[in-house]
Each structure stands twice: as C-alpha cells, then as structure tokens.
C-alpha cells in the first residue's frame with residue numbers, strides 16, 4: 147500500500163511538472179489498465195477533475211490507444227467522432243502508451259486548449275517520460 151502511495155505521489159509530481167512547464171499542456175494525466183477488466187482507470191493527474199475516471203477499451207482517444215498500442219495525436223478534437231469530451235476548452239489531445247516489458251499497461255494523456263500544438267517532439271518526449279515512468283512501476 148505504502149509503495150503505491152509513493153508511486154502515485156511521484157506520478158502526480160510528473161503531471162504537475164509537465165503541466166507547469168509546457169504552456170500548451172493544460173491537462174496531464176495517467177490512465178492504467180484496470181486489472182483484467184477491459185477498461186482504463188484514471189490515475190494521478192494535473193488539471194481540472196474529469197468525470198471520465200473509467201474508460202472502456204475502444205471508447206474515446208484513450209480507449210483506442212489501449213487497443214492500438216500506438217501514439218494518437220489529435221490536432222483537432224472536434225474532427226474526431228470517437229472522442230470523449232472532458233472540457234469544452236480542449237482543442238487538441240495526445241495519448242502515448244506506456245509499455246512495461248513490451249506490454250501496454252496504460253498511457254499518458256494530455257489535453258491542450260491550443261489548436262494543433264503537438265509535434266513529433268512531443269511524441270518523442272512523452273515516450274521518454276513513459277520509459278522513465280516504466281522504471282519506477
């Protein structure tokens with residue numbers, strides 16, 4: 147139990163750091179696969195609370211990444227039909243899967259209030275962040 151609290155505290159620090167230091171990162175959170183259930187569960191996050199603490203596989207951008215195992219960059223959320231809106235201020239989203247020993251166990255999810263802000267640099271950076279996170283899980 148204590149180990150999980152320490153871990154959650156570290157993940158929260160990462161969310162806070164990312165949100166505070168990248169102006170177009172307006173909501174930063176981790177979702178993790180929830181045991182054997184075909185759903186994601188919200189972990190630590192920085193930004194406004196969301197109603198979407200559980201997301202079934204396949205639903206929304208996050209649920210699609212749970213199945214595709216691939217980065218999903220959304221320059222314009224309004225152009226997506228399989229999208230779960232958390233806030234009306236969000237214009238763009240990036241989701242990068244988190245691998246432990248080659249297995250997709252969750253993801254980092256970032257919402258932006260800026261239109262089309264994410265580049266390959268964000269993808270490489272967030273892949274690096276997830277690789278570092280994988281080491282402490």
Ligand code: SME
Nearest residue numbers: 196206207208229230232
């Ligand atoms: N927009 C996400 C849902 C999670 S919120 O962004 C925090 C999606 O479509 O999966």
